[in-house]
Amino acid sequence: xxxxxxxLLVEDSRNDVELILNALSENAIANEVVxxxxxxxxxxxxxxxxxxxLRLEGxxxxxxxxxxxPKIDGVEVLxxxxxxxxxxxxxxxVLSSSQEEPDLIRCYELGxxxxxxxPIDFSQFVEVIKQVGLFWAVxxxxxxxxxxxxHSVS
Amino acid sequence: xxxxxxxxxxxxxxxxxxxxxxxxxxxLLGWQFQIDWLKTGxxxxxxxxxxxxxxxFVLLGVALLWxxxxxxxxxxxIWVAIPAWIALLxxxxxxxxxxxxxxxxxxxxxxxxxxxHPGRMGINTAVSFLLSSLALELLIWRCSRLAQxxxxxxxxxxxxxxxGYGFGVQILYHLGDFTTSMALHTAFSFIMLSVSILALxxxxxxxxxxxxxLEGGRLARQILPxxxxxxxxxxxxxxQGYRFDYYVPGFGLSLQVALSVLVQTGLIWQSAKWLNRNxxxxxxxxxxxxxxxxxxxxxTQAIASIVWIADAEGRFVTEQSSxxxxxGQNFQVHQGWGWVEALHxxxxxxxxxxxxxxxxxxxxxQSEGRLWHQPTGEYRYFEAKGxxxxxxxxxxxEWVGTVNDVHDRKQTEAELRENEAxxxxxxxxxxxxxLYGDIYxxxxxxxxxxxxxxxxxxxxxxxxxxxxxMLTPPEYLPLDELGISEAQSRxxxxxxxxxxxxxxxxxxxxxxxxxxxxxxxxxSVAFILNLSEQKQAEAALRENEAxFRQDLELRVKxxxxxxxxxxxxxxxxxxxxxxxxxxxxxxxxxxxxxxQKRLDPASLDATSQRYLTVIxxxxxxxxxxxxxxxxxSRMGRSEMRSIRIDMNLLIQEVQRxxxxxxxxxxxxxxxxPLPSIQGDPSMLRLAVRNLLENSVKYTRQxxxxxxxxxxxxxxxxxVYFVKDNGIGFNMQYAHKLFGIFxxxxxxxxYEGTGIGLANVQRIVHRHGGRIWAEGKxxxxxxxxxxxxxxxx
Numbered sequence: 001x002x003x004x005x006x007x008l009l010v011e012d013s014r015n016d017v018e019l020i021l022n023a024l025s026e027n028a029i030a031n032e033v034v035x036x037x038x039x040x041x042x043x044x045x046x047x048x049x050x051x052x053x054l055r056l057e058g059x060x061x062x063x064x065x066x067x068x069x070p071k072i073d074g075v076e077v078l079x080x081x082x083x084x085x086x087x088x089x090x091x092x093x094v095l096s097s098s099q100e101e102p103d104l105i106r107c108y109e110l111g112x113x114x115x116x117x118x119p120i121d122f123s124q125f126v127e128v129i130k131q132v133g134l135f136w137a138v139x140x141x142x143x144x145x146x147x148x149x150x151h152s153v154s
Numbered sequence: 155x156x157x158x159x160x161x162x163x164x165x166x167x168x169x170x171x172x173x174x175x176x177x178x179x180x181x182l183l184g185w186q187f188q189i190d191w192l193k194t195g196x197x198x199x200x201x202x203x204x205x206x207x208x209x210x211f212v213l214l215g216v217a218l219l220w221x222x223x224x225x226x227x228x229x230x231x232i233w234v235a236i237p238a239w240i241a242l243l244x245x246x247x248x249x250x251x252x253x254x255x256x257x258x259x260x261x262x263x264x265x266x267x268x269x270x271h272p273g274r275m276g277i278n279t280a281v282s283f284l285l286s287s288l289a290l291e292l293l294i295w296r297c298s299r300l301a302q303x304x305x306x307x308x309x310x311x312x313x314x315x316x317x318g319y320g321f322g323v324q325i326l327y328h329l330g331d332f333t334t335s336m337a338l339h340t341a342f343s344f345i346m347l348s349v350s351i352l353a354l355x356x357x358x359x360x361x362x363x364x365x366x367x368l369e370g371g372r373l374a375r376q377i378l379p380x381x382x383x384x385x386x387x388x389x390x391x392x393x394q395g396y397r398f399d400y401y402v403p404g405f406g407l408s409l410q411v412a413l414s415v416l417v418q419t420g421l422i423w424q425s426a427k428w429l430n431r432n433x434x435x436x437x438x439x440x441x442x443x444x445x446x447x448x449x450x451x452x453x454t455q456a457i458a459s460i461v462w463i464a465d466a467e468g469r470f471v472t473e474q475s476s477x478x479x480x481x482g483q484n485f486q487v488h489q490g491w492g493w494v495e496a497l498h499x500x501x502x503x504x505x506x507x508x509x510x511x512x513x514x515x516x517x518x519x520q521s522e523g524r525l526w527h528q529p530t531g532e533y534r535y536f537e538a539k540g541x542x543x544x545x546x547x548x549x550x551x552e553w554v555g556t557v558n559d560v561h562d563r564k565q566t567e568a569e570l571r572e573n574e575a576x577x578x579x580x581x582x583x584x585x586x587x588x589l590y591g592d593i594y595x596x597x598x599x600x601x602x603x604x605x606x607x608x609x610x611x612x613x614x615x616x617x618x619x620x621x622x623x624m625l626t627p628p629e630y631l632p633l634d635e636l637g638i639s640e641a642q643s644r645x646x647x648x649x650x651x652x653x654x655x656x657x658x659x660x661x662x663x664x665x666x667x668x669x670x671x672x673x674x675x676x677x678s679v680a681f682i683l684n685l686s687e688q689k690q691a692e693a694a695l696r697e698n699e700a701x702f703r704q705d706l707e708l709r710v711k712x713x714x715x716x717x718x719x720x721x722x723x724x725x726x727x728x729x730x731x732x733x734x735x736x737x738x739x740x741x742x743x744x745x746x747x748x749x750q751k752r753l754d755p756a757s758l759d760a761t762s763q764r765y766l767t768v769i770x771x772x773x774x775x776x777x778x779x780x781x782x783x784x785x786x787s788r789m790g791r792s793e794m795r796s797i798r799i800d801m802n803l804l805i806q807e808v809q810r811x812x813x814x815x816x817x818x819x820x821x822x823x824x825x826x827p828l829p830s831i832q833g834d835p836s837m838l839r840l841a842v843r844n845l846l847e848n849s850v851k852y853t854r855q856x857x858x859x860x861x862x863x864x865x866x867x868x869x870x871x872x873v874y875f876v877k878d879n880g881i882g883f884n885m886q887y888a889h890k891l892f893g894i895f896x897x898x899x900x901x902x903x904y905e906g907t908g909i910g911l912a913n914v915q916r917i918v919h920r921h922g923g924r925i926w927a928e929g930k931x932x933x934x935x936x937x938x939x940x941x942x943x944x945x946x
Contacts, residue, residue: 013737013741015737015741015744015745016737016740016741019740019741019744019745019748022744022748068734097736097737097740099784100728100784100788101788101792118736118737118740119740120736120739120740120743120773120774120777121743121774121777122740122743122744122746122747122748123747125740125743125744
C-alpha cells in the first residue's frame with residue numbers, strides 16, 4: 001500500500017504537465033503523479049515492460065490521457081487498455097484540447113470513463129483539474145487491487 | 155282493217171263496173187244479132203234495153219274503170235258528157251216533142267206496148283243516166299258527197315223499177331204510155347252503176363260513216379243488208395200472197411207492219427246490246443287508261459328520277475314538270491332543244507351527239523354527265539336513258555325516258571376509289587409489312603416489305619410454299635394463339651413481339667398486330683414491323699449505358715475518394731487547430747497567471763501590470779476566435795436533423811442563456827407569438843443566439859435598449875426578424891455583414907470575431923433559407939431570416 005494512489009499522466013507537452021501538476025498541488029491533491037511522455041511509454045509502464053519492466057507492482061488509480069501523443073496516440077492507447085481484460089478496470093480520463101464531436105464519440109465508444117476539455121483560461125483550467133483530481137483520486141473508489149496487479153505475475 | 159275495207163270496196167266497184175259494161179255490151183250484141191232475150195234481159199219480157207241505153211252503160215262502165223286511175227280531167231269530162239248529152243237530148247225529145255233521130259241511130263226498133271217511141275230510152279232511164287254522169291264528173295272533182303247523193307238517187311229510182319218487176323207492179327217500171335219502160339237488166343245495171351260509184355271512193359262523203367273502221371261503221375255494215383233486203387223480201391212475199399188471193403190486202407198490210415216491227419225491234423235490240431257491250435268495254439278501257447295514267451303520274455312523282463317525253467325529233471314539246479323541278483328551267487326555256495342548256499357546258503356536246511345518234515338509229519338512248527340542280531345550286535352527276543315508242547307502221551311516235559341523279563353514288567364511288575387508292579398506296583409503300591391471311595396458317599397476300607422481312611420471294615408466296623405457321627418458331631406459336639383468341643373476341647389484338655424464321659434460317663424479331671375481318675373473324679389483315687434495327691440499337695444503347703454507368707461509378711468513386719480525402723484533410727486541419735493552437739494559448743494564459751501569482755503585486759509597476767493584463771486578455775480573445783472558428787467549421791460539416799421547432803420556446807431558452815450578459819442593462823423586449831418551423835434545433839438555437847447577442851451587444855450604448863422579435867409569412871416561407879435600436883450600420887456595407895471575419899465596427903466597445911453572422915448565414919443556407927438585414931447608422935438594425943414554411 002506504500003505506493004498506492006498513484007495517478008498516471010500521459011502528456012507530451014511539458015508546459016501542460018507543469019500546469020497540471022501545479023493545478024493539482026494548488027488544490028492539495030498529494031497523490032504521486034507518474035508522468036509518461038507518449039503512448040508507448042504509457043503502455044510500457046502499464047504492462048511493466050521496457051524501461052518500466054522493473055517497476056513495482058500495482059496499477060494507478062486513474063490515468064489522465066492526452067489524445068495527441070507522439071508514437072502511439074491517445075486513442076490507440078485507450079483502445080489497447082480497454083481491450084485488455086485487466087487494464088480495462090483502470091479509470092481513464094481523457095484530457096483534450098479538442099471538443100470535436102468525432103473525438104468524443106470515438107473515445108466513449110472505446111470505453112473512456114470521462115472526457116475533459118482543457119479550457120484555455122487558466123483559472124478555469126485549474127478548476128477543472130481540481131475537480132478531476134478530487135473526484136478520481138479521492139471520491140471515486142478504484143477497482144480492487146487484486147485485479148490491477150495481475151500483470152505482475154507475468 | 156280500213157285498208158282491207160278499201161280494197162274490198164274497190165273490188166266491188168270494179169266488178170260492178172265490169173257487170174255494167176258486160177250487160178251493155180250484151181244488149182248491143184242482142185240488137186245487132188236480134189237476140190231478144192239479150193235485149194229484154196228476161197226470156198218472156200217485152201221491155202228492151204235500147205241501143206242508146208246499152209251504149210251509155212258501156213261508156214259509163216269504162217269511165218268507172220278509168221276513174222280509178224286518175225284520168226285526165228278534160229278527156230274524162232268529154233267522155234262522161236256523151237251519155238249525159240244523149241240523156242239530155244232524149245229528155246228534150248220527150249219534153250218538147252223534138253225529133254232528133256237519135257233513138258234509132260244505131261239500130262231500128264219497132265213500136266210496142268212498152269215503147270211509144272221506138273228506140274228511145276225511158277224518161278227514168280235518161281234521168282238516171284244524167285244523174286250518173288254528173289255523179290262521175292263530180293267524183294273526178296272530188297265532190298264525193300254530192301256524187302254519192304246523186305248515185306243514191308239513181309239507185310232509188312232504179313230500185314223502184316226493179317221492185318216493180320219483182321212485185322209485178324207495172325207503174326214502177328212503166329211510168330206511162332208516153333214513155334218507154336225501163337227494162338229489167340237496165341234497172342239492174344243502174345243499181346250496179348250506182349254501187350260502183352258509191353264504192354269508188356268508199357271513205358269519202360256519204361260513204362264515210364259506213365266504211366269507217368269504227369264501231370258505228372261496222373254496225374251499219376252489218377244492219378244495212380238486212381234493212382234493205384228484208385222489206386224487199388217481205389214485200390215480195392206479201393205481193394205473191396195478194397196475187398194468189400190468199401188474203402185480203404188489209405191482212406197483208408197488218409202482217410207487214412207486225413213483221414216490220416218485229417224485225418226492226420230485233421235489230422234495234424241487237425244494236426243496243428252490241429252498243430252497250432262496246433260501251434261497257436270502252437268505259438272499262440277508259441277506266442283502265444285513267445288508272446294507268448294515274449299510275450304513271452304517281453310513279454313519276456314517286457321516283458326521284460326526272461321523267462321526260464320528247465318528240466321523234468328529240469325536242470321537248472310538252473311541259474316536263476319533273477325536269478323543271480330539278481333544273482329550274484321552265485317550259486319556255488326547256489322546250490325544243492332548250493333543255494341542253496341545263497347541262498354542264500363541258501357535257502353538252504357529248505350528250506347532244508349521243509342523243510342525235512339515238513334519234514337517227516332509233517336505238518335506246520343512254521348518256522351521263524352533269525346537270526344543273528337548282529335546289530342545291532350545283533351541277534350534279536346524272537345518268538339518262540330513253541326508249542323510242544313506235545307507231546304501228548314502225549315510225550317513232552315519241553321518246554320516253556328518265557334522268558337519274560347519281561351524284562351521291564358517284565361521289566361515294568370516287569371516295570371509295572380514293573380510299574382504296576390511299577390504302578393501296580400505303581400497302582405498296584412498304585413502310586411496314588402487310589399481309590392478308592387466315593387464322594389457320596395461310597397467307598393470301600403479302601406486300602414486298604413482308605417478303606423482305608422473311609427473306610422469301612414473291613414466287614415462293616404465290617406457289618403456296620410458305621404459311622405463317624411454318625415461318626414461326628415453335629415457341630412463339632402459343633403467343634400467336636393468344637393474340638388470335640384476343641382478336642376473335644375483340645376484333646383486333648394488342649400488337650406483340652415475336653420472331654420469324656427467315657428463308658436462310660436466321661431469325662428476325664418483329665412487332666405484329668392484326669385485325670380479324672367480319673363476319674367470321676377467320677381472315678386477318680396484319681401489319682409486321684421489322685424490329686431488327688431497333689433491337690440492335692437497343693442492345694447498343696444498353697451497352698453504352700452500362701459502360702457509361704460503369705464510368706460514372708468509377709468517377710463517383712474517384713470523386714468521393716477525393717472528397718473524403720479533402721474532408722479528412724479539413725478534419726485534421728480542424729483538429730490541429732483545436733489542439734495545436736489551443737495548447738500554446740492555454741500555456742501562455744496559464745503561465746501568465748502563474749507569473750502574476752509569483753510576483754509581488756506591490757513591487758509591480760503599473761505598466762508591467764498592464765502588460766500582463768493585455769497578454770491575458772489577448773490570449774483569451776484568441777481562444778474565443780479559435781472556438782468560434784471551430785464551431786463555424788462544425789456547422790458546415792455536421793449532420794442535420796430536421797424536427798418541428800417551437801420558435802417561442804427557442805427564443806425563451808436563448809434569452810435565459812443570455813441572462814448573465816444582461817445584468818445592469820435596461821432592455822425592453824417585444825416578442826410576438828411566432829409560428830413553428832422545421833429544422834435542426836441546435837443549429838437554429840445557435841443562429842438565434844447569435845442574432846440576439848448581436849442586438850444586445852450593439853444596443854449597449856443606449857440607455858434603454860429596444861429589441862423586438864416578430865415574423866410574417868409569405869407564400870413559401872416564414873420570415874423571422876430581430877429589430878433593435880442599436881448603432882445600426884451603413885447599408886452600403888450590408889453585403890459584407892455575413893462574410894467571415896468581416897466586421898463593420900472597429901470600436902473596442904463592440905468586441906467580436908467576425909464569425910457570428912457568417913455562422914448564422916451558413917445555418918440559414920443549410921436550411922434552404924435566406925438572410926438579409928436592413929439598417930441605418932445610429933438608427934438600429936433589423937435582421938431577417940426566411941425559412942421554408944411548414945405546410946400542414
